[in-house]
Amino acid sequence: MSAPNTASGLDVAAAPAGASARSTIWTSLRRDPWAFAGMVIVAVFVLAAVFAPLITAINGQNPYDYHLHTLDDTGSPKGWGGGVSLQHWFGVEPLTGRDLFSIVVYGGRISITVGVLATLVAVTIGVLIGLTSGYFGGWYDRVMSRFMDVMLGFPSLIFTIALTAVVAATFPRPVLIVLVMGFFSWPSVARVVRGQVLTLRQRTFVVASEAMGAGDGHVLWRQLLPNVGATIIVYATILVPAMIGFEAALSFLGVGVPPPTPSWGRTIGSSVAWFSTDPAYLAFPGGALFLITLGLNAFGDGLRDALDPRVSRRRGLRTAARSLAARGPRGPRVDRKKKVTA
Amino acid sequence: MRIARLVTSRLVGVIIVLLVVTAVTYVIFYLLPSNPAQLSCGKPCTPENLARAKSFLGLDLPWYGQFWDFLKGIVVGRTFGSGAGAIACAAPCFGYSFQLNTPVTELILTRFPVTASIAVGAAVLWFVTGVAGGAVAAVWRRKPADRAIMTVAIAGVSAPAYLVGMLLILLFGFALGWLPTGGYEPFGDDPVGWFLHLLLPWTALAFISAAVYARLTRSELIEQLGMDYIRTARAKGLGEGAVIMRHGLRNALIPVVTLFGLDLGSLLGGAVISEKVFSMQGIGALLIDAIGKLDLQVVVGITLFAAFLIAIANVLVDIVYGVIDPRVRAAR
Numbered sequence: 193m194s195a196p197n198t199a200s201g202l203d204v205a206a207a208p209a210g211a212s213a214r215s216t217i218w219t220s221l222r223r224d225p226w227a228f229a230g231m232v233i234v235a236v237f238v239l240a241a242v243f244a245p246l247i248t249a250i251n252g253q254n255p256y257d258y259h260l261h262t263l264d265d266t267g268s269p270k271g272w273g274g275g276v277s278l279q280h281w282f283g284v285e286p287l288t289g290r291d292l293f294s295i296v297v298y299g300g301r302i303s304i305t306v307g308v309l310a311t312l313v314a315v316t317i318g319v320l321i322g323l324t325s326g327y328f329g330g331w332y333d334r335v336m337s338r339f340m341d342v343m344l345g346f347p348s349l350i351f352t353i354a355l356t357a358v359v360a361a362t363f364p365r366p367v368l369i370v371l372v373m374g375f376f377s378w379p380s381v382a383r384v385v386r387g388q389v390l391t392l393r394q395r396t397f398v399v400a401s402e403a404m405g406a407g408d409g410h411v412l413w414r415q416l417l418p419n420v421g422a423t424i425i426v427y428a429t430i431l432v433p434a435m436i437g438f439e440a441a442l443s444f445l446g447v448g449v450p451p452p453t454p455s456w457g458r459t460i461g462s463s464v465a466w467f468s469t470d471p472a473y474l475a476f477p478g479g480a481l482f483l484i485t486l487g488l489n490a491f492g493d494g495l496r497d498a499l500d501p502r503v504s505r506r507r508g509l510r511t512a513a514r515s516l517a518a519r520g521p522r523g524p525r526v527d528r529k530k531k532v533t534a
Numbered sequence: 535m536r537i538a539r540l541v542t543s544r545l546v547g548v549i550i551v552l553l554v555v556t557a558v559t560y561v562i563f564y565l566l567p568s569n570p571a572q573l574s575c576g577k578p579c580t581p582e583n584l585a586r587a588k589s590f591l592g593l594d595l596p597w598y599g600q601f602w603d604f605l606k607g608i609v610v611g612r613t614f615g616s617g618a619g620a621i622a623c624a625a626p627c628f629g630y631s632f633q634l635n636t637p638v639t640e641l642i643l644t645r646f647p648v649t650a651s652i653a654v655g656a657a658v659l660w661f662v663t664g665v666a667g668g669a670v671a672a673v674w675r676r677k678p679a680d681r682a683i684m685t686v687a688i689a690g691v692s693a694p695a696y697l698v699g700m701l702l703i704l705l706f707g708f709a710l711g712w713l714p715t716g717g718y719e720p721f722g723d724d725p726v727g728w729f730l731h732l733l734l735p736w737t738a739l740a741f742i743s744a745a746v747y748a749r750l751t752r753s754e755l756i757e758q759l760g761m762d763y764i765r766t767a768r769a770k771g772l773g774e775g776a777v778i779m780r781h782g783l784r785n786a787l788i789p790v791v792t793l794f795g796l797d798l799g800s801l802l803g804g805a806v807i808s809e810k811v812f813s814m815q816g817i818g819a820l821l822i823d824a825i826g827k828l829d830l831q832v833v834v835g836i837t838l839f840a841a842f843l844i845a846i847a848n849v850l851v852d853i854v855y856g857v858i859d860p861r862v863r864a865a866r
Contacts, residue, residue: 354825
């Protein structure tokens, strides 16, 4: 029997490592039209965010200046498509006349930064707890697993909204959002990592290393961590769009990044009052949010396929990740694969 | 009998979880830097007023005394202050809004039907369409129906509920004028109006999750239909419909139900977001208002209520789990 791996659907621990593997992954990604398109979309957004001051300087615009002359008496933008013109490529914001193109481009900076940083927080905590919990087992593992169960079903959006009310106003909001979102998202990472560590522990190279007298630290860092690396990378790519959506939802509800910092979610939130008369005000930030989420999901999906030849093509972006999270020890779920071979 | 034992063990578990959640919420919101007395003392906040607010809220007690009062309030009710100015808060007391002069529990209960209507309806819609869509896609694998459902699913996974909601309002509300663009109609007043007002929020919320469920059901059912016991069922002459419904789908549903339990929290969050898009006055609107007014008691009350709701809903999911999967019952 070939090496029995985890019961999870996302088993990439067996993927080859090193330079040749990297080129295999690259080839596989390029051959997957969805993943490639996703990669291009993400690259465009990241470049736009990085070079936001340069791009908006072409027209001499920025996301803060008011252009009241572009509005009519009711505060709606003059002209077609929310005031789209050569000066204002995406039109202007109702009531203020701020340049919508600049808002969307600068808004990407916040979304991407917050999304990536929150993912880093979640992955760091998740890997630490997942590794130790799978490796040491015992009461520590039982307590942690139960804790993850509770956290996974927790109404985190409501909790986060409530937290924004009590944390001192002097504490910078973006940092708070990153920390809270990261804190509520680590359990799914921890559960995946724990599942992989449980099977890796039985593998000969770990047993051999322990037999040769390696300490816990060595086994955790040098033997186990490198072998769950691929899983972590795939999981992180799937987490980033989720975090971007989380931040946008908070800003949409008015408890995210405070004004005047541009944010897609907040602009979409304020477009609720305007979108029946000015749909362009919703369309541009909404389209940006949809596109980057789609791009990241497609890319993450392709990356997973490239790293794990066992998973059938196009099985699902978030589905796989979430079914994974779902397959943990809620109720003793019998591993079907084991049952068949037994 | 086994079901009874399952229920008991889950109930004991949930009580522990509720205690821990209450303690954590309490520590975060009442003991960390924020100052509840300061928040409820009003402006201008003189030192005497502050001291009075403190003793009124019981904040002059040591932390364990405060926590005990807090717990007692939830179980048997509590009284703020003493003498003529005392305010009674009946069990379950999730706090008292001094700004609105109403117990938080009462505030929540008047708003809860709105949020519950959105959440429950959306959950039913997403579960049914998701599982049905996934089953259709699995049975007619690689046929046009499968392709169509899976393409919609890919788009659905990436669109936030509020975007879908606003597009639906634009199309069915403003452009076609078929459905109301927002607001809520109590079921008791006008059941048809209730349904029509909720149709768009349900669809918006269900669209995304149904996509996820369709994909999961499809892959699980495909896996199940390849198993030996399905071949046995077919061999003994069982009709294809019964094979899929009674054997394949029942087993394929197990991970789907697990995912459902995990999604209840985000379902509540989604309902909160839908309230803003469809201008409904539910718990989410109450929470956002309370944050604007720094009404800490309401904020904490809603948070705790939400956590309780999800914990209890999870027990129900676990029991459903035991019903569809006999192995769960046998193992405990």
